[in-house]
Amino acid sequence: MKVPQIEFTKNEFSISRLVYGIWRMHEDGAGSSPERILEKIEVCLSLGIDTFDHADIYGGFENEELFGKAISKLPSLKSKIKIITKCGIQIPGSKFTTKHYNTSKEHIRYSVERSLRKLHVDKLDVVLIHRPDPLMDPYELAEIFEVLTREGKVSHFGVSNFTTSQFQMLQSVYKKPLFTNQVEFHPFHTEPLFDGTFDQALEHKSHPMIWSPTGGGRIFSPKSERELNTASKLKEIAKVYGCGVDQVLYSWFLNHPAGLVPILGTNDPKRIQSAAECFSYPLTRVEWFSILEAARGKEVA
Ligand SMILES: NC(=O)c1ccc[n+]([C@@H]2O[C@H](COP(=O)([O-])OP(=O)(O)OC[C@H]3O[C@@H](n4cnc5c(N)ncnc54)[C@H](OP(=O)(O)O)[C@@H]3O)[C@@H](O)[C@H]2O)c1
Structure with missing residues (x-):
């Protein structure tokens, strides 16, 4: 695809x-x-x-x-x-x-x-x-x-x-x-979901471009407890679909109705190819929230 x-x-x-x-x-x-x-x-x-x-x-x-x-x-x-x-x-x-x-x-x-x-x-x-x-x-x-x-x-x-x-x-x-308003957004920086940035984009129909979608690579080398939990949640979902953690992560951005546009930062052509396959793995609403929960370290209220 x-x-x-x-x-x-x-x-x-x-x-x-x-x-x-x-x-x-x-x-x-x-x-x-x-x-x-x-x-x-x-x-x-x-x-x-x-x-x-x-x-x-x-x-x-x-x-x-x-x-x-x-x-x-x-x-x-x-x-x-x-x-x-x-x-x-x-x-x-x-x-x-x-x-x-x-x-x-x-x-x-x-x-x-x-x-x-x-x-x-x-x-x-x-x-x-x-x-x-x-x-x-x-x-x-x-x-x-x-x-x-x-x-x-x-x-x-x-x-x-x-x-x-x-x-x-x-x-x-x-x-x-x-x-557009090009902003930082990834599981370790979820503020745009809650501070009105994405609401405004929906209102203006100006799709947000997303910088550092992998948190500058931290998704793949997690350190803190929250990062480790997020990485293992992504791995768990990737296992279900038989795909890569990167593909689950990029697919996570696609669920948002504002039409987020992730900007790939990898220099590795194979990783670019892998990211492009994220469209084959649409996530369910429950999977989307389970990643958000792991990333924020708390369930939604
Ligand atoms: N508007 C702004 O203020 C602003 C600020 C920052 C960035 N940006 C834009 O956003 C773009 C992306 O940001 P970013 O470079 O921080 O993106 P990113 O994907 O969050 O970080 C890229 C880093 O993650 C690593 N990485 C990516 N995919 C990986 C994978 N599958 N496995 C292991 N490591 C992986 C890369 O290493 P490898 O190269 O080895 O894969 C690289 O070191 C930038 O190029 C720029 O265009 C805009």
């Missing part, structure tokens, strides 16, 4: 239901040569994963460029893939000493144009504001979103790690629907 697409109806745009993340690309034990990057892109495409999640800062501001150089070697790929990137985080370096956020219109324009250059593409499908900036002016942001859309540089804008009120504030002044 191929990974299906998920439609963002308000944006009239779809992405693959599993997205491939580029954050750890430079940590790949097999290197980050164009050939290795192309190998992973082609594995993804063969499985139906056509969407790639970048950020300007990934790999010390180098991963976009590495990816761009790789796809330039096979330009026919450009029409087959969808690119999401993020901007707004500033890392200390020669120009300044304090880590900070910058969501000024000048910086957003600068970042978008730099991402276009580094990725060797004419247009970015989706650009997300990476972190909520306490100095963020929603009117200024909405204006630059509109200008960059008009210039044909970006198709859709969205946010990441926003609270519900920050999302609402920006949406109230931006005329087009925000594409």
Whole structure:
């Protein structure tokens, strides 16, 4: 079974239901040569994963460029893939000493144009504001979103790690629907289920993208009692279905009606292939709650 697409109806745009993340690309034990990057892109495409999640800062501001150089070697790929990137985080370096956020219109324009250059593409499908900036002016942001859309540089804008009120504030002044709120969610971080994040996504029909779906790999190397209990619950269910723990975990995300889109972080092509099979193992409601219970260390009230 191929990974299906998920439609963002308000944006009239779809992405693959599993997205491939580029954050750890430079940590790949097999290197980050164009050939290795192309190998992973082609594995993804063969499985139906056509969407790639970048950020300007990934790999010390180098991963976009590495990816761009790789796809330039096979330009026919450009029409087959969808690119999401993020901007707004500033890392200390020669120009300044304090880590900070910058969501000024000048910086957003600068970042978008730099991402276009580094990725060797004419247009970015989706650009997300990476972190909520306490100095963020929603009117200024909405204006630059509109200008960059008009210039044909970006198709859709969205946010990441926003609270519900920050999302609402920006949406109230931006005329087009925000594409997504990309947030951390996994069995060891279940807050979005309860803090209104997923409720808001349902209301806005903006499917949440899920970062660190395996808790940065902790699902596979549990340490605390809660982590160990969660891992053994996943194993128990995997045994019933005769599948892998990873497949049960990714399937767990699919039960939520908001249409969660996990972003895969593995550098291992075999693990990408395995994750893509999660659609063959739909979980029952009871199984879903049993994982939640193990992860939170308590039953629901
Ligand atoms: N918006 C944000 O603020 C934000 C923040 C963080 C991440 N992200 C996005 O989310 C993506 C995914 O995040 P993530 O990298 O933290 O994902 P993750 O899957 O939670 O963590 C990846 C780590 O888990 C290991 N792993 C994954 N699958 C495994 C398996 N089946 N067995 C054993 N180990 C496994 C990987 O090792 P191997 O490579 O060896 O498999 C890697 O070290 C990123 O690439 C990025 O695009 C966004």
